[in-house]
Amino acid sequence: MSQMIKAGLVGVTGYTGMELARLMVHHSSMELVCATSRSEAGKTLADIYPFLNRLPLGSLVITRPDPAELARECDVVFLAVPHKTAMEIAAALLAEGVKVVDLSADFRLNDQATYEQWYATPHTHPELLAEAVYGLPELYLDKIMGARLIANPGCxxxxxxxxxxxxxxxxxxxxxxxxxxxxxxxxxxxxxxxxxxxxxxxxxxxxxxxxxxxxxxxxxxxxxxxxxxxxxxxxxxxxxxxxxxxxxxxxxxxxxxxxxxxxxxxxxxxxxxxxxxxxxxxxxxxxxxxxxxxxxxxxxxxxxxxxxxxxxxxxxxxxxCRGASGQALMNANLICGLDPDEGIPMAPMMP
Structure with missing residues (x-):
């Protein structure tokens, strides 16, 4: 069996973080080893998400976000945090050789001025805009597979x-x-x-x-x-x-x-x-x-x-799922050399 890919999740307490935790339960090649939150640090995932009770992932202890620790522990990191916050963490992780899937808007727009106009904040790492790959597999599959920074599309x-x-x-x-x-x-x-x-x-x-x-x-x-x-x-x-x-x-x-x-x-x-x-x-x-x-x-x-x-x-x-966490997991699979559907549910939740 090949070695498990180690993943981190910054911002585990939002809905996108919750959805990623749900999806990671079923992943056979990627393991969530770091989950961070400033407000819930010290608790386990099962403490905040009872649906993870008696599942191995539920015992993971939430920590405060620390790029250095994430870089030591993880091969790929999901950023489920607001815009402006994500660009700083992404830059720090990339500098340490960690692959990043950013679920915020910080790298979706190719033009710095357009970003700053619509999001009313300076982009502090515009040098990364040209590198970031827009993570829509149907249009950019080849680019995604060779990328280290994915701008996960909006819903x-x-x-x-x-x-x-x-x-x-x-x-x-x-x-x-x-x-x-x-x-x-x-x-x-x-x-x-x-x-x-x-x-x-x-x-x-x-x-x-x-x-x-x-x-x-x-x-x-x-x-x-x-x-x-x-x-x-x-x-x-x-x-x-x-x-x-x-x-x-x-x-x-x-x-x-x-x-x-x-x-x-x-x-x-x-x-x-x-x-x-x-x-x-x-x-x-x-x-x-x-x-x-x-x-x-x-x-x-x-x-x-x-x-x-x-x-x-x-x-x-x-x-x-498709509009955030599931697509992020597809992108992470692709940049880590896995099949895009690993850990992805195929049947809808009914009724």
Whole structure:
């Protein structure tokens, strides 16, 4: 048996940290040996996550984040901490030869000025922006496999970019006038206590938020522009669903020419034929969040409306798994020379 890869997790107490802990229980080639939190240091993982009781991982003692200790103990480290914090830890770990998968936004944007504009903070390690690989395996598999710093994509961008990629790259959808109308479960807002996300504020309610300044906008535009081969400015609109997990993005595009549903479906099927974690659904079947819950699948449905000359793309993911921790684990697998699906659940959590 080959030697286990040792992994660290900085920021174990958020929802993304919780999801990573859940996934690592089943990994046969990677072991979580360090989990850090300033507020819960000294406790075991089972103390804060009772679902880990009587499982080996539950006995792991949480420590305070220390890049030097992480570098001594780990081959790869996940950073599940807020932007600005992540860039400092990442730089320290990379200097010690440790591979990093960053779940924050600190390395997703290629342009320093764009990052500083949208996140209202200086980027203290811009020299790493050119090195960081955007961790969307369907588009950047070869680059990911040779990388030491992965910028794990945001949840909304994952859904939107995977939905748009085949049509935009083939020139079938116009590059202007794109509207991404996206809805997310409340875990996307993080685990901190905030009044707008309390149960009584969310339950039996549905509302928009972050219009038109959501920070995922430049990330989507950056990647869609690369696919289109021209600068793309799109309308990105977000809404909060009264569910725990899931994102459903309804994407409106204008066709550059007449096209049938058969033709568009064939294009998408071919584009994702060798990309097993994107499922192009049968014609006239539309995606639902429950069918991807707890998995890294992205389900895509397609509608051609000849009356308005629109291609409508529907894309569903689990915001915590495909949109964060599961995708991070796929990326860690790839940079460590493992199969991308190791430790990844394939069947959704039902009902």
């Amino acid at each position: 909304y961008p994952t859904s939107a970019i995977l939905g748009l990629a085949p049509a935009v790259s083939a020139g079938l959808a116009e590059s202007d006038g794109i509207v991404v109308d996206a809805k997310s479960g409340t875990t996307g807002a993080g685990r901190g206590a905030k009044v707008p996300f309390l149960f009584c504020e969310v339950h039996d309610n549905f509302r928009a938020y972050g219009l038109p300044t959501h920070r995922h906008t430049p990330e989507i535009e950056q990647e869609v522009s690369k696919l289109a081969g021209t600068p793309v400015t799109l309308s990105f609109n977000t809404h909060l669903l009264p569910i725990d997990r899931g994102i459903l993005s309804t994407i409106y595009t204008r066709l550059t020419r007449e096209a049938t549903l058969d033709e568009v479906h064939a294009l998408y099927t071919e584009f994702y034929a060798d990309k097993p974690f994107v499922r192009v659904l049968p014609q006239k079947q539309l995606p639902e969040t429950r069918n991807v819950r707890g998995t890294v699948f992205c389900d895509i449905g397609l509608v051609v409306d000849p009356r308005t000359n629109r291609l409508i793309i529907l894309s569903a993911i689990d915001n915590l």
